[in-house]
Amino acid sequence: MKLWVSPRAPSPRRVLMFIAEKGIGDVELASVEIGRGEHRSAAYLARSPLGKVPVLELPDGRALGETRAICSYLEGRHPEPNLMGIGFEEHAFIEAADRRVEFYLLGTIANWIRHGHPGLAPLEQPQFPDFSAAQGRKLREVAGWLDGELQRQDWVAGKRFTIADITAFCALEFARGLMKFRPADEGFEALQAWRDRIAARPSAKAGA
Amino acid sequence: MKLWVSPRAPSPRRVLMFIAEKGIGDVELASVEIGRGEHRSAAYLARSPLGKVPVLELPDGRALGETRAICSYLEGRHPEPNLMGIGFEEHAFIEAADRRVEFYLLGTIANWIRHGHPGLAPLEQPQFPDFSAAQGRKLREVAGWLDGELQRQDWVAGKRFTIADITAFCALEFARGLMKFRPADEGFEALQAWRDRIAARPSAKAGA
Structure with a gap:
């Protein structure tokens, strides 16, 4: 492949x-x-x-x-280790968690960066800086929601590491790299602690 | 349920x-x-x-x-009739087709409408009309791509009716209802013919 x-x-x-x-x-x-x-x-x-x-x-x-x-x-x-759910019910709940962080966290961060960062102007023509700023504000709301989730549970989808943790981590890394966004700077301590735990996994170096 | x-x-x-x-x-x-x-x-x-x-x-x-x-x-x-794929390989290809029409067709239409239609101002504050207009132009590119797909194959994901047809149809219906968007008016005859075939299915009335 x-x-x-x-x-x-x-x-x-x-x-x-x-x-x-x-x-x-x-x-x-x-x-x-x-x-x-x-x-x-x-x-x-x-x-x-x-x-x-x-x-x-x-x-x-x-x-x-x-x-x-x-x-x-x-x-x-390659079914093991399972990252997307065993049986249709767990699969559906992990898909829901993954979509939430993909649409509302990664999607919002992508809009914020693509319409606001000069380095991404070649990708988004025209850029809309006001739209970018509004998405940056929305990102704080979404980060606040995810911070609340991670105060109650260890992983984005609940009880174990899944694809939803990968999606959310890569979203935050995109915002960290280009926008210097750091959850703890905004008061999102649970989100920061989760992010730091994921960053310590060997897989976090892939594609960085 | x-x-x-x-x-x-x-x-x-x-x-x-x-x-x-x-x-x-x-x-x-x-x-x-x-x-x-x-x-x-x-x-x-x-x-x-x-x-x-x-x-x-x-x-x-x-x-x-x-x-x-x-x-x-x-x-x-309720596994039958199957709409999302049998076996992991078909499942992955249908998921890819469904995501393409969800992100690039429905997502673009949603941005176009939410930032451009006065009726959706309560949902999107602030609205960005220039962003909406750019998304309306992008919609034509995506519709052109999908029209080309449907010149070569009967259904959005290829050989049979799947969830990807439902997603694409509901996207076009959203654009038809609020923006009077009609593929044939833009020269997308294959897309219009496919849309009209789907509209004739009894399920097309659900949620309309």
Whole structure:
């Protein structure tokens, strides 16, 4: 299998951290330089029609896109350790937790950065700085909600480490790297403590 | 089970159409009036901490949020007809197709409407009309991509009707209702023909 990734981008990092947690060894990496527009080349669009990164080339030549769908495929191929749920009921609750942090944490952070950071102007034309600022405010509300969750439970989805922890961690790392966002600076101590625990896992270095 | 829905909103409609396709009979409906702010009441926030609609109350009293996670739960409980994939490989490819239309079609349409339509001003404060206009232009790009897909294949995920068709249909219906968006008016004939085929299914009336 070959996984196309971009350096320092949060979505490829989610898949790389997922692979590291599972100890999957047969994934070859290939790089797409978004800053140089390589994701819009004809060769890349043939495997990812909307120019999105990451994309996974399967052994039979088919290309599978979309971060979470790639993780679903890898979980099916390498079931252990389980990161997405055992049985349909746990699967659904972990999917709900993962979607919450993906949409409301990562999605809000991505809007904040893509419309506000000069380094991401090549990706978002035009940028809307006022929209970015409003998303930055919304991020604090979402971080406050997640901080409350992590005061009551050890992990984002509840009782054990799952894909939802990977998604939330990569979201916060994106905000830390480009916006210097640090939960403890805003009073979110439980979120900071959880983040620091995840950062100590060997998988946290993947894609960093 | 009790499903909390809001009239005419695209996410509850996705779940209602999914239920109708499966012929599930034991889901009681309860209504949340977003326009009156009922999604921010303490009673509602107790079951949906971020005030999102829909949410499903399970027989054991737990509340499960997030549209696609609710569908995953219902698919596990009522496997036939299968709408999300049989085996991990098909499941992953359908998830990828569903995410593409959810993020790039529904997400773009939602931004276009929420930041541009006066009727949705209570939901999005502040609205950013310029951002809305840019998203309206992006919608045409995404619709063009999907039109190309549907020139080559009968259904959004490929060979059969799946959850991805439900997501894409509800997205287009949201744009049709509030923005009078009609694919054929923009030259997207394959997308219009597919939309009209889906609209003829009995499930298309659910949540309309």
